[in-house]
Amino acid sequence: MPPVESKTVKANTLTATTSAPAALVLEDGRIFRGTSYGATGTALGEAVFATGMTGYQETITDPSYAHQLVVQTAPHIGNTGVNDEDAESRRIWVAGYIVRDAARRPSNWRSERSLDEELVAQGIVGIQGVDTRAITRHLREHKTMRAGIFSGEAAEATDKELVDAVLASAPMEGSRLAEEVSVDKAFVVEPKDHGWDGEPRFTIAAIDLGIKAMTPVRFAERGVRVHVLPATATLEDVKAVNPDGFFMSNGPGDPATADAQVSLLRSVLDEKLPYFGICFGNQILGRALGFGTYKLRYGHRGINQPVMDRRTGKVEITSQNHGFAVDAPLEGATQAPEARYGRVEVSHISLNDDVVEGLACLDIPAFSVQYHPEAAAGPHDAAYLFDRFIDLMADTKNADTNPATDNKTEDKK
Incomplete structure (x- = not known):
């Protein structure tokens, strides 16, 4: 098995139509498995959930989400694509992105490209096809915690190797960002x-x-x-x-x-x-x-x-x-x-x-x-x-x- 790196790796450009196996791993050992969304590789950060029913582009470009893996509680993400007007900063700041049902194609008159394409272009590692309601309930009951998204070859490591990589990452407490x-x-x-x-x-x-x-x-x-x-x-x-x-x-x-x-x-x-x-x-x-x-x-x-x-x-x-x-x-x-x-x-x-x-x-x-x-x-x-x-x-x-x-x-x- 390839070693798991303890830093974010911006890797391949697989899209939603050719997604690879992926895993969301929490520091307490809970693992959720799905498929890759956006770039493949490894993303480490603090797992948090956002409850907005809309505005995902504004969410991922909000610098306050730096070093965080964002769980979208709304089940359908990417329906309206992305455009060059709605970004709230110069780039995507989320460390990783977690969604349940990613749109197969965007449908909106303002859309200029798909969210998946934007994540790939900016090297943001994500995961789709996971139960975001279950993840949210887990974080509500146990608190936000360090986590990692591993997709492609990175997801082939053992469960212990994945959890160890998460535990080696920096916590949000004490972070100067x-x-x-x-x-x-x-x-x-x-x-x-x-x-x-x-x-x-x-x-x-x-x-x-x-x-x-x-x-x-x-x-x-x-x-x-x-x-x-x-x-x-x-x-x-x-x-x-x-x-x-x-x-x-x-x-x-x-x-x-x-x-x-x-x-x-x-x-x-x-x-x-x-x-x-x-x-x-x-x-x-x-x-x-x-x-x-x-x-x-x-x-x-x-x-x-x-x-x-x-x-x-x-x-x-x-x-x-x-x-x-x-x-x-x-x-x-x-x-x-x-x-x-x-x-x-x-x-x-x-x-x-x-x-x-x-x-x-x-x-x-x-x-x-x-x-x-x-x-x-x-x-x-x-x-x-x-x-x-x-x-x-x-x-x-x-x-x-x-x-x-x-x-x-x-x-x-």
């Missing part, structure tokens, strides 16, 4: 390129920790010029663009490793620059305020996650992708452990498990949410958060211009 998926050079997204008629209303510095393409677009549509900066940006880099606000994006990895970004955010908060963070940016705000973070058993991934905005009582159906959460008191305002930042409250909670879904600072202009208001491919219940940040920047700017104005950082909406 934002710098890996971030852009190398800064770029600007202009409002005029996205339907805004007139001069920009505000300028923000956005740190790319794994940012999705639609996020700066949502700002630009509202008249905000966005300077997207690398994950390694410094306070000097931020100040160089003369921003009215500061933003940190979603991204992969363990927030406990993001010391550089936490330090940067504290410097920004000390400058009283308005802040908005999503997903990883929420966890970084939590750490900057002095709270801890922890790993969830199986996380929140999909476009149907219910969240309550505790200030309005409204329930939003949200798009999420995270395996870590902030450990903060759920009831009422509390003094931030980093006392200089004043009071903070949990503004949003998950209605499935009471996980912290948002933080709001009461004495400085800063707030964050754990989910994705840009919502590609939907839903759009949380789009108001972009407007909330614009209001926060406007209030802060007005207070700076008119010091006598009673500037409250609490949201009006």
